[in-house]
Amino acid sequence: MDETQNLNNDRIIKVDLNREMRSSYIDYSMSVIVARALPDVRDGFKPVHRRILYGMLGIGNTHNSPYKKSARIVGEVLGKYHPHGDSSVYGALVRLAQPWNMRQVLVDGQGNFGSVDGDSAAAMRYTEARLTQLGEAMMQDLDKETVDMRPNFDDTLQEPTVMPTRIPNFLVNGATGIAVGMATNVPTHNLGEVIDGCVAYVDNPDITVDELMQHIPAPDFPTGGIICGLQGVKEAYATGRGRVVMRARYEIEDEGTHTAIVVTEIPYGVNKAELIKKIAMLSNEKKVVGISNVNDETGREGMRIVIEVKRDANANVVLNKLLKLTDLQCAFSVNNIALVHGRPRLLTLKDCIRYFIEHRHDVVIRRTEFDLRKAQERAHILDGLIIASDNIDEVVHIIRASKTPQDAIEGLMKRFELDEIQAKAIVEMRLRQLTGLQQEQLHAEYDELMRKIDYYNRILTDDELCKKVIKDELLEVKDKWAEPRLTEIQPGEADDFNPEDFFANDPMMITTSHLGYIKRTPLSEFHSQNRGGIGSKLSSTRDADFIDKVYRANMHDTLLFFTQKGRCYWLKVYEVPEGVKNSKGRAIQNLLNIPGDDSLNTMIHVQNLKDEEFCRTHYITFCSKKGIIKKTVLTDYSRPRANGVNAINIREDDSIVSVSLTDGSSEIVIATRNGRAIRFNESKVRAMGRNATGVKGVTLEGNDDEVVGMICAWAQDMQSTILVVSENGIGKRSLIDDYRLTGRGGKGVKTINITEKTGKLVAILLVHDENDLVVINKSGTAIRVPVKSISVQGRVTQGVKIIELAKRNDTISSVCHVEAEPDDEEATTPDELSEPVEPAAPAETEETPNE
Secondary structure, three states: OHHHHHHHHHHOOOOOHHHHHHHHHHHHHHHHHHHHHOOEOOOOOOHHHHHHHHHHHHOOOOOOOOOEEHHHHHHHHHHHOOOOOHHHHHHHHHHHOOOOOOOOOOEEEEOOOOOOOOOOOOOOOOOEEEEOHHHHHOOOOHHHOOOOEEEOOOOOOEEEOOOOOOOOHHHHOOEEEEOOOOEEEEOOOOHHHHHHHHHHHHHOOOOOHHHHOOOOOOOOOOOOOEEEOOHHHHHHHHHOEEEEEEEOEEEEEEOOOOEEEEEEEOOOOOOHHHHHHHHHHHHHOOOOOOEEEEEEOOEOOEOOEEEEEOOOOOHHHHHHHHHHHOOOEEEEEEEOEEEEOOEEEEOOHHHHHHHHHHHHHHHHHHHHHHHHHHHHHHHHHHHHHHHHHHOHHHHHHHHHHOOOHHHHHHHHHHHHOOOHHHHHHHHOOOHHHHOHHHHHHHHHHHHHHHHHHHHHHHHHHOHHHHHHHHHHHHHHHHHHHOOOOOOEEEOOOHHHOOHHHHOOOOEEEEEEEOOOEEEEEEHHHOOEOOOOOOOEEOOOOOOOOOEEEEEEEEOOOEEEEEEOOOEEEEEEHHHOOEOOOOOOOEEHHHOOOOOOOOOEEEEEEEOOOOOHHHHHHOEEEEEEOOOEEEEEEHHHHOOOOOOOEEOOOOOOOOOEEEEEEEOOOOEEEEEEOOOEEEEEEHHHOOEOOOOOOOEEOOOOOOOOOOEEEEEEEOHHHOOOEEEEEEOOOEEEEEEHHHOOEEOOOOOOEEOOOOOOOOOOEEEEEEEOOOEEEEEEEOOOEEEEEEHHHOOEOOOOOOOEEOOOOOOOOOOEEEEEEEEOOOOHHHHOOOHHHOOOOOOOOOOOOOOOOOO
8 A cells, every 4th residue: 555655656746836837828828829820921821721721632622623522621631630620620611612701712612601691501511612723823832842841740741831822812811810818810802902012012122001002002801891991901001900990882772762771792700690680679779760671682693781761761860870880880900910930920011921922932942943953853864865865776785785774774874974863764765765756855855954944043043033933923823813802992081971971051940849749841941921921831740739849950960959857868950850841750759768758848959069169168058947047068968878968957847948058158038928038147147067956047927927938149149139929929029238137036027018919928039130030830830931020119019910820729839030031021021011019018117126
C-alpha cells in the first residue's frame, strides 16, 4: 500500500495555478488566432477554407468534373488535413458556395445551400459541390513549389501553408471571424476594382489612399444595396477601422389607388426574413404607422419586398422611420485584422494590397526558378540527345557492344564526355527518335528551351520585367472574371439624409377634432371670402364630434402637443396625415403614444428646435383654464421622446388652454370667457422646471369664468392689433396700448362688450393687416377672411360679424391667423355690408387690484 502511494506521489507535479492558467490560456488563444479564426492576408483564407480547396483539388473535384457529394469532400478534408468536427468543415464549404455571402464564389454548389432568409443548407449527404474556375485559379501553380508545404496533423501528408493565388481574395471576398481578444470584419470588394488598385500599386508603391480610392472607391457587396457617403470608407481604408453605412435599394411605386415601398436589394449580412418580421412587428406595435401590409414577392426575377402604405399615410415618412428602426439601413463595422507572417495585424487598404503584391512577387520568383530548373534539366538532356543523333552509328555500335545497360551508359559517357543523366537518356531513347523528323524536333525544342531559359533568367534579374509579369497575370484574371459593381455609392453621408428634403416647406393648416382626430391641409385650399359669409365645409365628422382647434404651421416645423394631463409629445408637420378639406383625419392615438385616459389639449409649432442657442434663449409659456401661467426654457422640450415627457403639473380641475413661444421679454395678454383681459410683462413670470405648476396669471370672475386664450407680443409685434372673437362669430380689433400694462394676477380690463348677441369670448389673437383670419365653427364650417376687413375699434366695443352661423346653437370652436392671399383686396367686405357697430360702453379707467 505504501509503495503504491509513493508511486502515485511521484507522478504528481505541483505547479502554480495562476501561472499555469496564464500559460495555457495564452497557448489556447494563439491557437485560435493563428489556426482558426483569422485569415492570412496573402490569400484571405482561414486554415479550414484552404484545406477544403486543397482537398477538393486532390480528389479531382474541378470545375469540369462531375459534382461530388459534400459528405465525400468533408470526409476527405477531415481525414487528411482538418481534425475537427464535420459541421465546421461543412459550414465553411457551404459559405464558399453562397453568392449572397461571397462576392466571387469559389465552390459551385448543387442542391440546397441555404438562402438569404437565413435558411440552413441541407445535410451534406444530400448536397453536391465542385470547384469553380476561380477556385481553381486560387491554387494555380501550386505544383511548382511556389509556396511552402508543411506536414498534416499526423505527418503522413503535406499541405500548403498559403495558396499561390492570383486573386486578391482577402479584399474581394472579405472575411469575418472572432478570435480571443480580437475579431476581424473585412468587407467584400469588386474584383476588377481591386485588381486595378493592385496594378496602380505595382506602378507606384508610394501611392496614397486617396489615389487608391480612385480605383477602389468603396466595398462592393454581393447583395448590392447602396453605400451612403465615403467618409467612413476613407477612414477604414486609411486606418483599418471604420464604419460603412449601407442602405437598401428601394423605390416608391404610386399606382394611384395605393402606394408601396418596394425593396429590391438589402444591405450585406441582413437576414431578409428577419427584416420582414421586424417591419411587421413595428407596424403592429404602432412604432411605425401607415403600413397596411408587408409581402415577400421574391422570385426568379430577384428580390422584391413590398411594403404597402395606407392611403392617408406618407410613404416618405414611413420609409424614413423604417430606415431608422430596421436594417433597411445599417452599418458595416470594418476591422481589417489579418495574419501577417503569422502575427495578427491591423491593416490599411494599402497594407492589404502591398502584402498581396509581395506574395505574388514571391510566387512568380519561385515559379520562375522552378520553370528555369526544369528547362535547364531538359536542355541538358536534349544536349546529350542531339550529340547522340549526330553520331548515331557510333552510339549504336557502343550500345550493341555493351553487355549490360550500365556498360552502355559508361561507354557513352567515356566516348562523348556525357554525364550519367545524358547517357541514361540516350540508352532509353526509342528507335523512332532516330528518324530525321525527330532529330529536327529535338533541335527545335532545344532552341525553344534556350529562349525560355533566357526569359526566366531575365525575370529573376530584371525587377521591372517581374512587375510586368505580375500585372499581366492580374489583368488576365480581370478580363476573365471581373463583374460590374453591384453596390451603388451615394456621395452624401447617411446622417445628411433628411426626410424634409421630400417636402416643400409649404404653409399648412393643422386641425384637431373634439374626439381626437388630426389632419393637415394645404393653406391654399382655404380661399379668402367676404366677412360675414357662412364659409365652407372643413371636415366630415361624427355627430358627437366637431373641429376643436386649428393651427397654422409650415411643413418642416416641429409640432409640440400638450395633453389634458400636462404631457408633451412631438411630431413633424409632414408626419401628420394629409387630408382634403372636408376629410375626417386620423386618430391622434395612432400617431402619438397618448394613453387612453389622456387627450390632446393644445399645440404649438417650432421651427428651430435643433438650434441649441435658440432653445436656450426662448421659452414655452403655458396658461391654464384656471388662470395659472408658467414658463420653461425651450431646451427642456428640445429632445423628442416617443413616450412624451411631463410638461406641466396640472391640477385635477384644470387644463392647459394656451401655449406660446416667448423670448423672455414678451408682453403677455390673457383673456377670459367673460370678456376681460390682463396685460403684463413676461419678466413677471420666472422660468420653472417641467414639473412645476406655475403662478397665478389672472383672477377669474366667478365659477363660470375661465381663460380662453393667451397672446405673447414680442418687441416687433407692438404695432400689431389684438383681435378677439366671441362664440357667436362676432369679432373686433383693438390696439395693444388700449390694454394698460400691469402686474400679473389681476382681473384685467374689459376687452369686448359681452351681450346675448355676441355670446361669450372664445379666442384672442395678435394680428396685423397682412394676415387672414381662419374661423371654424363646431359644425365643421370654416371661413377665411382678410384681417383688414375687420376695423380697429375701441377696447370695449362689440365688434362686427365675421362668420354667419347657419345652424341653430352652432358656435365658434377655433380661430387662427395666416398669411393673406395675394388677391385679398377683392375679398374685402365693403363698408355697406358690415354689421353695425354697437355703441361703446364707457371705458373702464381703473384696473382691479392685483393679487
